[in-house]
Amino acid sequence: MLTRIMATPEGNESTHLRILDAIRAVPRGEVASYGGIARRCGLAGRARLVARVLRENDDADLPWHRILRSDGRIAFAPGTRQSREQARRLRAEGVLVRNGRVRMAAEEDTLHAAVWAPR
DNA sequence: AGAATGACAGGAA
DNA sequence: GTTCCTGCCATTC
Numbered sequence: 001m002l003t004r005i006m007a008t009p010e011g012n013e014s015t016h017l018r019i020l021d022a023i024r025a026v027p028r029g030e031v032a033s034y035g036g037i038a039r040r041c042g043l044a045g046r047a048r049l050v051a052r053v054l055r056e057n058d059d060a061d062l063p064w065h066r067i068l069r070s071d072g073r074i075a076f077a078p079g080t081r082q083s084r085e086q087a088r089r090l091r092a093e094g095v096l097v098r099n100g101r102v103r104m105a106a107e108e109d110t111l112h113a114a115v116w117a118p119r
Numbered sequence: 120a121g122a123a124t125g126a127c128a129g130g131a132a
Numbered sequence: 133g134t135t136c137c138t139g140c141c142a143t144t145c
Contacts, residue, residue, distance in 0.1 A: 028130035034127055047127040048141055052125055067126075084124080129141075132136075 015043070019053045026066045029093045033070040051075070065089035072104040086111055 007066055018041045025040075026032045035047035043049060046118045047070075054064050069075050076083035078100045087097045 006121090038127095046121085046141060048125065049127095051126045054140075069126085070128050077126095086126090121145100124143085125141100127140080129139090130137090132134100 010047060015041070015049075017055055018058075019050055020057070020062065020099060021044075023050075023054070023064070029095060030065070031066045031068050031072075031090070031095060031104065033104070035070055036076070037067065038091055048069075068102055068104070070104075072102045074100045082107060 014029060019037060022040045023032075026037075033047070034050040035045075037050045037064045038044060038046045041052075050067070054062075054067060057064065067075075073085050074086050084102060087100065090097050090102065
């Protein structure tokens with residue numbers, strides 16, 4: 001039956017690409033959360049899918065370091081090589097990192113933003 | 120099939 | 133401010 005074909009809007013290649021695009025769209029000096037990226041792709045609740053895409057990514061140009069947990073923490077365990085590399089890259093573009101954490105914009109895609117944002 | 124595993128999130132304590 | 137705990141989604145054993 002054809003239901004099976006259309007029944008998987010995610011998990012396919014285009015979803016993967018949309019996520020990568022959303023990550024590339026995060027401006028230099030700014031950050032976004034895994035869940036935020038997912039929402040922007042119409043994939044609410046799939047933060048872990050974004051994490052998976054990042055893990056499997058090999059593109060050196062992808063600004064992977066701009067993606068943080070929703071509370072602003074770097075996802076890698078503190079002290080690890082990757083965690084420090086991420087902090088280094090963020091600071092290199094002017095982002096303040098303190099104790100492996102970044103102050104999140106506090107709005108991103110939250111209800112607060114939806115209600116209060118201009119436009 | 121059931122359990123374990125993650126570059127997660129959100130709310131409770 | 134924390135840390136802890138539960139819920140989630142998708143994949144792998």
